[in-house]
Amino acid sequence: xxxxxxxxxxxxxxxxxxxxxxxxxxxxxxxxxxxxxxxxxxxxxxxxxxxxxxxxxxxxxxxxxxxxxxxxxxxxxxxxxxxxxxxxxxxxxxxxxxxxxxxxxxxxxxxxxxxxxxxxxxxxxxxxxxxxxxxxxxxxxxxxxxxxxxxxxxxxxxxxxxxxxxxxxxxxxxxxxxxxxxxxxxxxxxxxxxxxxxxxxxxxxxxxxxxxxxxxxxxxxxxxxxxxxxxxxxxxxxxxxxxxxxxxxxxxxxxxxxxxxxxxxxxxxxxxxxxxxxxxxxxxxxxxxxxxxxxxxxxxxxxxxxxxxxxxxxxxxxxxxxxxxxxxxxxxxxxxxxxxxxxxxxxxxxxxxxxxxxxxxxxxxxxxx
Numbered sequence: 001x002x003x004x005x006x007x008x009x010x011x012x013x014x015x016x017x018x019x020x021x022x023x024x025x026x027x028x029x030x031x032x033x034x035x036x037x038x039x040x041x042x043x044x045x046x047x048x049x050x051x052x053x054x055x056x057x058x059x060x061x062x063x064x065x066x067x068x069x070x071x072x073x074x075x076x077x078x079x080x081x082x083x084x085x086x087x088x089x090x091x092x093x094x095x096x097x098x099x100x101x102x103x104x105x106x107x108x109x110x111x112x113x114x115x116x117x118x119x120x121x122x123x124x125x126x127x128x129x130x131x132x133x134x135x136x137x138x139x140x141x142x143x144x145x146x147x148x149x150x151x152x153x154x155x156x157x158x159x160x161x162x163x164x165x166x167x168x169x170x171x172x173x174x175x176x177x178x179x180x181x182x183x184x185x186x187x188x189x190x191x192x193x194x195x196x197x198x199x200x201x202x203x204x205x206x207x208x209x210x211x212x213x214x215x216x217x218x219x220x221x222x223x224x225x226x227x228x229x230x231x232x233x234x235x236x237x238x239x240x241x242x243x244x245x246x247x248x249x250x251x252x253x254x255x256x257x258x259x260x261x262x263x264x265x266x267x268x269x270x271x272x273x274x275x276x277x278x279x280x281x282x283x284x285x286x287x288x289x290x291x292x293x294x295x296x297x298x299x300x301x302x303x304x305x306x307x308x309x310x311x312x313x314x315x316x317x318x319x320x321x322x323x324x325x326x327x328x329x330x331x332x333x334x335x336x337x338x339x340x341x342x343x344x345x346x347x348x349x350x351x352x353x354x355x356x357x358x359x360x361x362x363x364x365x366x367x368x369x
Contacts, residue, residue, distance in 0.1 A: 005271050012333070013264035015188040016062070018179040019224065020259055020337045022231050023067045024251045027074075029234055046078060050120035053081035054113050057088030057331070060098070063224065065089045065334025073255075073341040079132045079349065082338075084120030086353050088112045091332015093306050100314050108320075112327060119356045132345055159236055166240060168248040173232050180228035183221050255340065262340040263333075266301060291365055294322050295357040298329025299350045301339075306330045320369050325361030329354045 052071075056064035068085035071077045090097065090112070097105035162169075182188045235243060294309055309326040312318045331353075338346040 005268070009264055009267045009271055011188055012267050013260055014179075015183070016066075016263050016333055016336055017256060017260040018175075018228075019063055020066050020070060021251060021256055022176070022179075022224075022228055023063065024070045024255060025231050025235070025247055026227075027067070027070055028246050028251060046080065046121065046124050049077040049081035050084045050117055050124070053077055053083075053085035053120060054088045054116040057085035057116060057334075058109060058113055060090075060094035062089070062091055062331075062333050065091070065331055066337060069334065069337050069341070072345070073338070078124050079127055079345065080120040080122070080124030082345070083123045083349055083352055083356075084116040086331040086334060086349060087119055087328050087356065088116035089331040089334050090327050091306070091330065091334060093310060093327075093330075093332065097310055100310065104313075104320070108324065108327060111324065115328065115356075115360060119360075123352055132342075132348055161238075161240060162236055164240075166244065168252075169235060169240070169243045172243065172247060172252070173235050176228050176232040176235065180225045180232070183228065184225035186221070188221075258340040259337050263336045266336055266339060290318060291322050291325050291361050292358060294326035295329040295354045295361065298326050298331075298357060299354050300330070301333060301336045306332075319365065321361045321364035324364055325357045328357035328360060 053068050056068045058064065065085055068077065068082060072079070072082040088109075090109070094105070094109075097108065179188075235247065238247075297308075298306065306326055309318065309323055313320070313323040335346055335350065338349065
């Protein structure tokens with residue numbers, strides 16, 4: 001049992017950390033290629049930041065949320081935009097809901113987006129006088145030698161620097177390629193148990209009825225692998241200065257190990273607790289407080305607990321307000337990397353999300369929805 005938990009924690013920590021690093025590298029490229037203008041425009045408008053966060057959270061899975069966390073960690077988007085991304089995000093449960101309850105899932109996602117924008121703007125208003133700071137240096141450093149650079153990956157001449165590539169570039173490309181292969185072959189796919197396994201089985205059964213399911217977890221993993229290969233080509237075609245200063249010294253040295261350790265530690269604690277606590281039966285025995293429990297359980301940075309509320313709603317045992325409350329409060333693994341950047345921000349964002357979830361869920365509940 002110990003080896004099973006240890007292996008699952010390591011694989012999930014590897015997946016999450018690698019996705020975060022890939023997103024950070026992509027953000028570095030976008031910032032340098034636009035000479036800082038793209039993110040500069042984003043920083044200048046709270047509404048744009050909140051809208052961007054809400055849209056990123058809507059992407060099925062966790063990759064959009066990871067991108068939002070990366071932007072927040074560098075001071076590009078505000079706490080309100082981060083809260084908006086976490087509210088609109090449903091993590092890996094998006095795939096399950098699209099298969100089990102497709103019509104209700106689309107309605108839920110639309111409602112979450114509207115609520116995310118409103119709650120995000122309200123959060124920025126709440127923290128206007130005392131904005132939440134992050135531990136990482138604000139913004140992205142731009143060097144004159146690299147402003148406006150974006151590697152032309154489809155030109156063979158762009159890879160001339162590989163002949164004298166430093167060890168940092170070789171290690172980085174090798175790590176990205178190994179990750180891409182692991183994702184593509186399914187080595188890093190989540191292992192589901194209990195309620196989560198039953199829900200995923202229903203998802204797969206529904207997917208088999210379609211000629212090609214673009215919104216399946218497997219298809220999104222293939223997209224992650226393709227994105228990683230694209231990033232590997234970018235690294236190979238970049239200047240030595242950019243690889244060492246922007247990617248290795250900043251993204252890898254400052255963030256990779258810290259993100260992995262925090263993620264692995266949090267997942268280990270959550271996995272052990274979930275192994276010994278039957279969350280499904282515990283929730284069903286406390287149906288009177290289910291709406292508040294949904295918000296509290298949603299604070300756990302893990303996908304499994306939310307599956308209980310999806311199953312209960314799909315079976316007609318709880319109203320839409322309970323599913324909405326759970327969806328607003330939880331965000332899958334999205335917030336885990338935030339622990340490495342700012343534990344204070346993690347706690348504030350989680351508490352704010354839970355409070356919004358209880359308030360909005362109560363309104364829907366009182367309205368009989």
